[in-house]
Amino acid sequence: MTHRTVHLPVAARPSIDDVVSLARLAEETGYRRAWLPETWGRDAATVLATVAERTDDIGIGPSILNVYSRSPALVGQTAATLQELSGGRFRLGLGPSGPAVIEGWHGQSFDEPLRRTREYIEIVRQVLSGETVNYAGDVFTLGGFRLRCDPPETPVAVDAAGMGPKSVELAGRFADGWHALMLTPDGVRDRMEDLRRGADLGDRDPDDVRVTLSITCAVSEDGERARTLARQHLAFYVGAMGTFYRNALARQGYEETAETVASAWGNGDRQAALDAIGDDLLDDLGAVGTPERAREQIERFEAIDGVDRVAVSFPRGAEQDELAATLEALAPNR
Structure with a gap:
């Protein structure tokens, strides 16, 4: 069953408070976990700590902490602390993010993203075990210390986020779960093959790797308003965030659209970028439109074999009342 x-x-x-109120609404309406992707806004640890304090049952976690801006040992400490604070409700997502954020915001070189992700997973697990950490990798070498506090009573699952074939293979081989985003149904099925290959390489059962698929959702009685929000969101990521998302769409058969959007955005023609995104692409990537249409679309993603969780995510330009309306319209308990 998909949750x-x-x-x-x-x-x-x-x-x-506005973020926390959405987490509380999600808890009230039956969502299983509130994820917080960390980008260049509020830091995830502080916000998630606040969510943990003001909710009772809903799971929490960063769907992605990047593997450049914090040391792997600090990520382990943060995971242990949030697991304690939340009473065992924490789950950790790690990933490289992309060059635009890592280089442009954090001032770090976007080098060896896959190797760093693997080493972060391994080191974080050592930290969370409570044993002395001794690690010699290609990127990190550290040792001689262990957590000063008791390790979490409830083990922390460590997921990996990824879009490309090799990153998904890594998740299947080393992580407890895979966070997928900006994938069409066919794109998810293609990447599932990479996940299974990774699990085989790690001598693991692929069913033990939890798959969480994030899809952009915008719900409004005014279906066109919802679709405009989704177009603006997609155009920004394809046009303003380097080649990362553009390449992901190209792998899924939308290369011409991705190039047109990126070119128009780069030339400052935002309207042309929006116009290049057709209804077919919107429907292939999210649940967008009237409540009835969006519910049908999200159920299509939930029916994909191997998807364990669908994560409702929101367009950048949505207002607070629109976020709440989308949450309620797609709520498991509605």
């Missing part, structure tokens, strides 16, 4: 989770909005809200 629904939610990605708290990546675009800045006016206050932390």
Whole structure:
């Protein structure tokens, strides 16, 4: 059975209270976990700590902490602390993010992203074990220390985020779960083959790797408003975030659209970028439109073999009431 989770909005809200209120609404309406992707807004650890304090049952976690801006040992410490604070409700997502954020925001070289992700997973697990950490990798060498506090009573699952074949293979081989995003149904099925290959390489059962698929959702009685929000969101990521998302769409048969969007955006023609995104692409990537249409679309993603969780995520430009309306329209308990 596929369960629904939610990605708290990546675009800045006016206050932390606004973010927490969405997590509380998600808890009330039956979502299983509130994820918070960390980009260049509020840091995930502080916001998730606040969510943990103000909720009772919903799981929490960063769908992605990048593997450049914190040391792997600090990520392990953070995971242990949030697991304690939340009473065992924490799950960790790791991934390289992309060059635009790592180089442009954190000032780090985007080198060896897959190797770093693997080493982070291995080191974080050592930290969380409570044993002395001794690790000699290609990127990191450290040792001689262990957690000063007791390790978590409930083990912390460590997931990996990824879009390309090799990153998904890595998740299947080393992580407890895979976070997928900007994938069409056919794209998910293609990447499932990479996940299974990774699991085989790691001598693991692929069914033991939890697959969480994030899809962009915008629900409104005014279906066109919802679709405009989704177009704006997609155009920004394809046009403004380097080649990362453009390449992902190209792998899934939308190369011409991706190139047109990126070219128009780069030339400052935002409207042309939006116009290049057809209804077929919107429907292939998300659940967007009237409540009835969006519910049908999200159920199509949930029916994909191997998908364990669908994460409702939101377009960047949605207002607080639109976020709440989308959450309620797609709520498991509705």
